[in-house]
Amino acid sequence: MSTTRRDVLKTLLGVVVAAPTALLLSGCPNKPEGGGNAADPANGKTGAQPSATRSRAAGKQLKVGLVTDTGGIDDKSFNAAANAGLQRAKTELGADVKVTESKQAADYVSNLSRFAQNRYDLVFAVGFLMQDALKEVAARFPDVKWAIIDGDAPERPNAVALKFKEEEGSFLTGALAGAMTKTGKVGFVGGLELPLIKKFEAGYKAGVKTTRPDAKVVVGYAGSFTDSPKGRELAISQMSAGADIVFHAAGKVGEGVISAVRDKGKGFYAIGVDQDQDYLAEGRVLTSMVKRVDNAVFDTCQALSQDKFEPGTRIFGLKEGGVGLSEMKFTKQDVPAETMTRINALRDQIIAGTLKPPTTLAELETFQPPK
Amino acid sequence: MDHLFAAVVLAALRYWTPLVLAAMGGVLSERAGVINIGLEAMMLGGAFAAISGAQATGNVFLGIAAGVLVGGLIGLLHAALTQALRVPHILSGVGLNLGALGLTTYALRQAEASGTALATPVRLSPEAMAAAAALLVAIVWFVLARTALGLRLRACGENPEAARSAGISVERLRYGAVTASGALAGLGGAALALAGLGAFTENMTAGRGYIALAAVIFGRWNPLGAAGAALFFSLGVAGEITLQTLGMSRIIPPDFLTLLPYVLTLIALAGIAGRSAAPAALGRTD
Numbered sequence: 001m002s003t004t005r006r007d008v009l010k011t012l013l014g015v016v017v018a019a020p021t022a023l024l025l026s027g028c029p030n031k032p033e034g035g036g037n038a039a040d041p042a043n044g045k046t047g048a049q050p051s052a053t054r055s056r057a058a059g060k061q062l063k064v065g066l067v068t069d070t071g072g073i074d075d076k077s078f079n080a081a082a083n084a085g086l087q088r089a090k091t092e093l094g095a096d097v098k099v100t101e102s103k104q105a106a107d108y109v110s111n112l113s114r115f116a117q118n119r120y121d122l123v124f125a126v127g128f129l130m131q132d133a134l135k136e137v138a139a140r141f142p143d144v145k146w147a148i149i150d151g152d153a154p155e156r157p158n159a160v161a162l163k164f165k166e167e168e169g170s171f172l173t174g175a176l177a178g179a180m181t182k183t184g185k186v187g188f189v190g191g192l193e194l195p196l197i198k199k200f201e202a203g204y205k206a207g208v209k210t211t212r213p214d215a216k217v218v219v220g221y222a223g224s225f226t227d228s229p230k231g232r233e234l235a236i237s238q239m240s241a242g243a244d245i246v247f248h249a250a251g252k253v254g255e256g257v258i259s260a261v262r263d264k265g266k267g268f269y270a271i272g273v274d275q276d277q278d279y280l281a282e283g284r285v286l287t288s289m290v291k292r293v294d295n296a297v298f299d300t301c302q303a304l305s306q307d308k309f310e311p312g313t314r315i316f317g318l319k320e321g322g323v324g325l326s327e328m329k330f331t332k333q334d335v336p337a338e339t340m341t342r343i344n345a346l347r348d349q350i351i352a353g354t355l356k357p358p359t360t361l362a363e364l365e366t367f368q369p370p371k
Numbered sequence: 372m373d374h375l376f377a378a379v380v381l382a383a384l385r386y387w388t389p390l391v392l393a394a395m396g397g398v399l400s401e402r403a404g405v406i407n408i409g410l411e412a413m414m415l416g417g418a419f420a421a422i423s424g425a426q427a428t429g430n431v432f433l434g435i436a437a438g439v440l441v442g443g444l445i446g447l448l449h450a451a452l453t454q455a456l457r458v459p460h461i462l463s464g465v466g467l468n469l470g471a472l473g474l475t476t477y478a479l480r481q482a483e484a485s486g487t488a489l490a491t492p493v494r495l496s497p498e499a500m501a502a503a504a505a506l507l508v509a510i511v512w513f514v515l516a517r518t519a520l521g522l523r524l525r526a527c528g529e530n531p532e533a534a535r536s537a538g539i540s541v542e543r544l545r546y547g548a549v550t551a552s553g554a555l556a557g558l559g560g561a562a563l564a565l566a567g568l569g570a571f572t573e574n575m576t577a578g579r580g581y582i583a584l585a586a587v588i589f590g591r592w593n594p595l596g597a598a599g600a601a602l603f604f605s606l607g608v609a610g611e612i613t614l615q616t617l618g619m620s621r622i623i624p625p626d627f628l629t630l631l632p633y634v635l636t637l638i639a640l641a642g643i644a645g646r647s648a649a650p651a652a653l654g655r656t657d
């Protein structure tokens with residue numbers, strides 16, 4: 001059959017069906033009002049010139065912008081945490097802050113540039129997806145300071161990358177799991193087998209080895225960050241093999257892990273990641289390895305307000321308050337006091353630099369647990 | 372060892388249930404001549420509706436009904452696009468998949484932003500659901516192979532012109548088949564969500580609709596063959612999970628283990644490859 005006009009029309013029709021839905025997929029539209037988070041309703045929208053009069057009147061008021069990736073400000077993850085840090089800069093440093101949500105990846109450069117054109121002092125790009133966009137704008141606007149969270153910054157005097165020591169927080173979760181396991185077996189569920197996720201695994205295993213040298217760590221990778229039913233199956237399998245605590249570093253897959261532990265009930269714990277996930281199954285999530293993106297954002301604002309902005313890469317570990325355990329709101333009473341003392345002592349050793357958790361499985365081989 | 376074997380079989384059955392339901396949907400649609408790559412959308416929509424429905428009513432059966440209904444509606448849309456508007460089947464299916472992912476993700480984020488997770492304490496027993504799925508396989512096989520309706524439906528897929536001249540309303544039958552296909556895939560999504568997590572998460576079907584379609588082809592468009600192919604794949608996944616738990620990833624990297632079910636399927640497919648068994652008029656839009 002040759003290509004006729006009718007065929008072309010058919011194809012066009014199909015594209016018309018697919019296109020709006022693809023748009024929906026690529027970006028969450030802005031809501032008219034800020035959601036139930038800490039966001040100032042006045043900060044929600046893009047475009048309009050900020051009240052220039054106010055900033056002039058205040059003299060040297062810091063103007064800070066933040067561009068989210070397509071996850072939006074209510075993603076309960078990095079974007080939300082970054083915004084929390086920004087709001088803290090507003091209240092504690094009196095900074096003039098503003099957030100732009102990216103509807104699609106193609107908007108990154110224009111959203112970042114708009115802040116520069118409006119003479120903002122410091123602009124945050126949230127997430128490694130914005131790496132390339134940042135490279136472009138950092139070169140085009142040398143007078144503006146740029147910061148990227150969890151991504152690489154270009155080598156310029158006006159750009160900084162904010163990264164985290166996942167292995168340090170994971171070490172503490174491992175140490176806690178090792179101290180708390182009754183069966184001598186704990187689990188780890190990873191998403192994709194990336195070096196970043198291996199960092200979690202290595203730190204966790206080293207922590208377990210420290211508090212319970214004879215304990216076994218069962219490892220499973222889902223090969224995905226979204227297949228939550230598979231996360232559930234991995235956790236079920238690990239628990240039926242005797243693991244009573246399962247740590248996940250697997251995004252949405254982790255929701256399956258937590259659901260499996262919740263159904264298993266008393267005697268089993270999950271450990272959450274990135275954000276405080278303890279509330280997802282009250283009492284069954286022992287703790288969460290939180291990445292304090294809010295602290296990284298606030299610190300960077302504070303440094304600039306004191307004229308101490310440093311380009312390059314800043315790595316936030318336990319010492320800098322960049323990673324750590326959740327406050328364990330629902331499980332505190334389950335953990336013996338001496339265990340908590342031990343965990344805190346290990347934390348202090350890491351902060352003091354006398355204990356260095358491994359970042360890879362190769363480093364784990366030669367890791368010597370502290371006495 | 373017995374215990375381990377039982378664990379693998381049970382895990383495989385849990386994986387199989389949503390997969391085989393979607394595959395039965397795929398068989399119905401494709402035997403009537405309509406390619407259904409939109410199974411993924413129908414599963415995802417079904418999972419979303421099932422959780423929302425169960426959450427709103429507190430009743431697991433109303434949750435299932437919502438999943439079946441939404442799956443069926445997406446099926447009806449696919450039928451309308453391909454039959455009335457003559458959109459190429461693959462294009463319509465891909466569009467539906469993108470649309471379902473976008474819409475459910477958006478709705479999920481809206482719900483989360485207003486402080487409510489899409490989750491329900493109401494659950495289905497995975498074993499009961501697997502039994503129901505097996506029963507449905509038998510029904511689909513019986514209808515296709517042993518009834519007049521099944522014969523007409525297959526005629527629509529093999530030779531629609533002949534069917535038309537025999538007085539069969541090809542369009543109407545295809546509308547019915549594709550809508551039923553969506554309802555079955557929607558039931559699969561409901562099983563995935565309600566017999567498992569008890570929650571809807573972003574893109575939780577993670578490609579199961581495509582695998583169901585592969586099972587249809589692997590099973591040579593025969594309901595029993597497709598069910599067997601889905602079971603084969605599910606055993607592969609359950610085996611892979613168990614091998615990881617047993618620590619095999621120390622010898623074989625986990626990435627290779629996660630490939631295992633796909634590789635097994637490919638090998639099996641190559642082994643039985645022979646004449647094409649696809650319905651002759653499959654995918655034609657004229």
